[in-house]
Amino acid sequence: MLKVKVKPVPDGNHSEIYMWLLERCMSLRPDLRLHPERGLKTETYRRGRARADAVLVPKGGLIGHGEWSDPETVLMAVEITSYDSDTNQCDRVDQPEGYAAAGIPVYLLVDRDDCSVVVFDQPEGGRYRHAEKLPFGATVTLPAPVNITLDTELLKELAD
Template identity: 30%
Template sequence: MAKVLERPTTEKPTMQEAYKRVCDLLPYYRVEVVDGRIVVNEVPTGVHNDIISNLLLQIVAVVAANGWKLWTNIKVFLGPQADRYVPDLTIVPRNPRMWGADEVYGEETKLVVEVVSPSSVNDDYVAKPREYAKAKVPLYLLIDPDRAVVLLFSDPVGGRYQQKVEVALGAPLDLPEPWKLTIDTGQLFDADEPKTGSPG
């Protein structure tokens, strides 16, 4: 008996369908949707991972004392038809409200952290603060090793962050309530790693 072949569809997949296909094809990569573009993030470098590790050493006591969780591969839910971001580090409460199994509501987070890479500069500085603020992410920490600066976006109101603090790498940076913690940004790099760039 002859097998009937289905006619291939000519319909263009939706962004969400295309995103899911890329995620399925590349399960070990961080795949995001940024400004309507599917972005496959490069594998983090050793320096990139060291920055996250050194940050964790400074915040883990507060995280543990509050019963929060450290998540390194979770999507932040920005809305049903919105972008999809996978931060380098996300701090959440013990039982955060979720959109499905792999997306946490932005307003549920305690801190979202991104380390800038050469390919993500515009996304990290422009698109992500805008969308994180709309999703009511309370604190967005941006670490830029090339410019040697650290930025903290806070107080999301009306879809915009009302506060932005930028410090040169090496200066202290205060995390507000509920953290009550000062980050020593100079400790984000290991002593033997080069610090490129200059505060801008």
């Protein structure tokens, strides 16, 4: 039996967090582009497909890609938690494993439930070897190849 599941549309704060990150990335790394709602080929995760809230790629890095991109040009995958039933399993457990297995160098989780930012990096053997969790308001350094430092103070206002 086919199971149909409806996922809620992201709320306004989710969209504002995306725009905040987009502005930071564009001003600090104009050679990169943060694309929203990007489909990725992830091999083992979710039957080989995942739709990230955003992906960071070099300018022009998605030219010629269809709906589902190979992850080789992706420098960072981004997820912003939403208030739905599968957030814990999806954003905090499955996606770090799927993105690491796909070889995406950095996974950024903006966790509104926990008011924290988690930076995963150093993918190896289907897992990220390193993760750093910092509270909203902290200065967050996104490691190479992203090389961006974020002041997350504004996220305190957007947690709800």
